[in-house]
Amino acid sequence: MGMMKEFKEFAMKGNLVDMAIAFVMGGAFGKVTASFIEGCVMPIVGLLMGGVDLSKREFILKEATKNELGKDVAAVTIKYGVFLTTVIDFIVVAFVMFMVIKAINRMKKKEETAPAALAEPSSTDKLLTEIRDSLKK
Numbered sequence: 001m002g003m004m005k006e007f008k009e010f011a012m013k014g015n016l017v018d019m020a021i022a023f024v025m026g027g028a029f030g031k032v033t034a035s036f037i038e039g040c041v042m043p044i045v046g047l048l049m050g051g052v053d054l055s056k057r058e059f060i061l062k063e064a065t066k067n068e069l070g071k072d073v074a075a076v077t078i079k080y081g082v083f084l085t086t087v088i089d090f091i092v093v094a095f096v097m098f099m100v101i102k103a104i105n106r107m108k109k110k111e112e113t114a115p116a117a118l119a120e121p122s123s124t125d126k127l128l129t130e131i132r133d134s135l136k137k
Helices: 002-011 014-048 080-113 123-136
Strands: 059-062 076-078
Touching: 014 080
Parallel strands: none
Antiparallel strands: 059 076
């Protein structure tokens, strides 16, 4: 039973829960980004490239054929268009993450440079200060 209690404590730590939430949000962000790239960016890139759908670009190593039984055998292709689309997707995600981290670091730096509010000395500190001042006289 001790192992279950230990696991529960581990699973409920703030860092682990935060990491799980970040993982789910990251997956959703990846889907949104992929949708944006495929639906908005790539059509513009294709238009600039003369109306080419980049995701459909491929290099055919072996044409599709029929086997001896008359069934279709798929072509062997290198789908470099899908790869390029994924690379563009990665670059966008990496840039957005860079901007988010840069903003977080900027906020942290402002917090560090903000002057700390002067705390009111405690009653003990006041008493010790009075004693010190009276001894100086």
